[in-house]
Amino acid sequence: MERLTDPETMAVVVATAEPGSGEAGAGGVEDAEGPPGAEAFDGDAEAADAEAGATDTGATDTGAVAGAALVPFGCTGEQAATSRATRTAQQARMAIRSYARRVAPSLCDTPPMAPDSSPASPSATDPVRGDGPGLLRAIEARLPELKLLEDPLDRESYRRDETAYLPTGLPLAVALPVATDQVAELVRLCGEFDVPIVPRGAGTGLSGGAAGIEGALTVAFTRMNRVLEIDHENLLVVTQPGVVNADLKKAVAAEGLFYAPDPASYETCTIGGNLGTNAGGLCCVKYGVTRDAVLGLEVVMAGGQVMRLGGRNVKDVAGYGLIPLLVGSQGTLGLVTEATLRLRAAPPPRATLLAFFPSLDAAGEAVAGIIRAGIVPVTLELMDRTTIRAVDDVHRLGLDRDAAAMLLVESDLPGTAAVAEVDAAEAACAVAGAGLVVRAQDATEAEWLREGRRLAYRALEAQGVARMEDVGVPRSRVPELLRAIEAIAATHAITVGTFGHAGDGNLHPTFILGRDEPEATAAARLHAAREDLYTAALALGGTVTGEHGIGAARRDWLVRQRGEPAVEAMRAIKRALDPQGLLNPGRVLA
Ligand SMILES: Cc1cc2nc3c(=O)[nH]c(=O)nc-3n(C[C@H](O)[C@H](O)[C@H](O)COP(=O)(O)OP(=O)(O)OC[C@H]3O[C@@H](n4cnc5c(N)ncnc54)[C@H](O)[C@@H]3O)c2cc1C
Numbered sequence: 001m002e003r004l005t006d007p008e009t010m011a012v013v014v015a016t017a018e019p020g021s022g023e024a025g026a027g028g029v030e031d032a033e034g035p036p037g038a039e040a041f042d043g044d045a046e047a048a049d050a051e052a053g054a055t056d057t058g059a060t061d062t063g064a065v066a067g068a069a070l071v072p073f074g075c076t077g078e079q080a081a082t083s084r085a086t087r088t089a090q091q092a093r094m095a096i097r098s099y100a101r102r103v104a105p106s107l108c109d110t111p112p113m114a115p116d117s118s119p120a121s122p123s124a125t126d127p128v129r130g131d132g133p134g135l136l137r138a139i140e141a142r143l144p145e146l147k148l149l150e151d152p153l154d155r156e157s158y159r160r161d162e163t164a165y166l167p168t169g170l171p172l173a174v175a176l177p178v179a180t181d182q183v184a185e186l187v188r189l190c191g192e193f194d195v196p197i198v199p200r201g202a203g204t205g206l207s208g209g210a211a212g213i214e215g216a217l218t219v220a221f222t223r224m225n226r227v228l229e230i231d232h233e234n235l236l237v238v239t240q241p242g243v244v245n246a247d248l249k250k251a252v253a254a255e256g257l258f259y260a261p262d263p264a265s266y267e268t269c270t271i272g273g274n275l276g277t278n279a280g281g282l283c284c285v286k287y288g289v290t291r292d293a294v295l296g297l298e299v300v301m302a303g304g305q306v307m308r309l310g311g312r313n314v315k316d317v318a319g320y321g322l323i324p325l326l327v328g329s330q331g332t333l334g335l336v337t338e339a340t341l342r343l344r345a346a347p348p349p350r351a352t353l354l355a356f357f358p359s360l361d362a363a364g365e366a367v368a369g370i371i372r373a374g375i376v377p378v379t380l381e382l383m384d385r386t387t388i389r390a391v392d393d394v395h396r397l398g399l400d401r402d403a404a405a406m407l408l409v410e411s412d413l414p415g416t417a418a419v420a421e422v423d424a425a426e427a428a429c430a431v432a433g434a435g436l437v438v439r440a441q442d443a444t445e446a447e448w449l450r451e452g453r454r455l456a457y458r459a460l461e462a463q464g465v466a467r468m469e470d471v472g473v474p475r476s477r478v479p480e481l482l483r484a485i486e487a488i489a490a491t492h493a494i495t496v497g498t499f500g501h502a503g504d505g506n507l508h509p510t511f512i513l514g515r516d517e518p519e520a521t522a523a524a525r526l527h528a529a530r531e532d533l534y535t536a537a538l539a540l541g542g543t544v545t546g547e548h549g550i551g552a553a554r555r556d557w558l559v560r561q562r563g564e565p566a567v568e569a570m571r572a573i574k575r576a577l578d579p580q581g582l583l584n585p586g587r588v589l590a
Helices: 036-042 045-055 077-086 089-107 132-142 152-156 180-193 245-253 271-277 322-326 360-372 385-395 416-432 443-454 456-461 475-491 519-539 555-562 564-577
Strands: 147-149 173-176 197-200 217-220 227-231 236-239 294-300 306-310 335-342 351-357 379-384 405-411 437-439 465-468 495-501 506-513
Touching: 132 147, 132 173, 132 180, 152 173, 180 197, 180 217, 180 294, 180 335, 197 271, 197 335, 227 245, 236 245, 245 271, 271 335, 294 322, 306 322, 351 360, 351 416, 351 443, 360 379, 360 405, 360 416, 360 475, 379 385, 379 443, 385 405, 385 443, 385 456, 385 495, 405 416, 405 443, 416 437, 443 456, 456 465, 456 495, 456 506, 475 495, 475 506, 475 519, 506 519, 519 555, 555 564
Parallel strands: 173 217, 197 217
Antiparallel strands: 147 173, 227 236, 236 335, 294 306, 294 335, 351 405, 351 437, 379 405, 379 495, 465 506, 495 506
């Protein structure tokens, strides 16, 4: 990697990982038997530890990246050259990744916030329903090959997803099926014994959709983790739901193809979870959300029937559109056991721009300006000052810590068109008042910057007890949303780190509370700030959730956003497809 920017006018970012440091592989497919979230992050622990040992440059307590100290903006060209001589960007990036895997879980290991006081808190802790012991005996008799976790410690590790603040229940047991017929039989048995089911992928969800329900059977799809077919001729892939998003991307990339949906958690989360939440990510602004990539689904319905929807046709309008209904239903309408997903030819390497702004407002105006100009970048991401500093504290990327906000803009157009597109975006940033504007010199450096953005939430978690929100507004109203967030932070004297998919109008204001703040006051302050945030988003014609879902976290806001007639229609659909209320009860709908 060379310089990120002109040394005369602005800072320089240079990777400084030790030579010969081992490359930690991208998180592999999980072992289904452990706590899914933790496993995925710890998967490379040994390599990471070895690497850290080899490269530790005296990281501080604040979490400087072992072996990946980066020459900060403003260093001299000579200093940069010295660093370049000893380390490479790739090594630094891998060090960042392995550091994140090793450290992020402990950063997140904060005491859970006081339980959500919302009246619509989930039914997760309601009295156990149905005949659990009878179900377990029947599963053992009818599905002797099935992996079933009954040990309390194992079950405990499936209690939560990434929403530590919500009330949860202890699953009756955790089933780890490997085939559709096992899933169908499980569902039939649950119906027979009236035991609810919680479908689960990697448990990285941010709305409580996969958290345990007391006495329910959690069906974790992590062992259904095979990519079944890559159909190059039809540009599609057929996959099981437990495949990790990054592994699917890797498998199709090996054939020169590209699977677009890329939630920031892509190295951990599963395709089934992505389908459950209709996950978004960093390149939705150009390629759309998960739903836009789905051609076909195999779904086990609440009665245990296996339903196949869609297939390999690009166009197919026979009957009602059940795929869009199922995708994003958070496991409340059916269990996805196979998906046929749209692929594209692998795009060329991206041109990448970072623009720093003196005010949050200016960054918001730049977002609106880029969209207004008809520019369709592949990535248009925002981080505010709190987030920039948090990321830089942990990962030492050498970001401009004095900037009020930063935009990451990328183009993946072919040839010189990419540079032209980024030039146009830069012009829009300049009109909005951007200060520093820097460009990545190569694909590695670009990926490395993207990784900094992806780790934003983990970095904010290092600052205190963090709670990520997920509001969205029409893109022209991003500046107003950013102003509203600043006002809410001031009114409630609460720290907010805002980042997210600004190009989609989807932001993640993350409230950060002190670890020593008494639970009751923290919960009350948070509740009030959250009410104001959702009110502001709706007043701007927006949504209380852009990509994380209603789940158990936002049920009381569903009617306020959609209105009673729409929610009643949703209830009618739920009653029709799941009359017994077996599938993830209490999620999405009260
Ligand atoms: C650091 C971090 C960054 C994130 N970034 C993003 C982002 O950029 N964009 C984004 O959209 N989300 C993001 N998320 C949220 C989360 O990763 C996504 O919602 C993801 O899609 C969840 O996948 P999972 O495998 O962990 O699913 P889980 O959390 O296990 O489940 C999610 C939902 O899907 C349902 N489900 C799971 N499997 C199935 C199945 N086979 N059939 C039916 N229903 C099923 C579950 O019941 C649950 O309701 C992020 C989370 C973290 C922690």
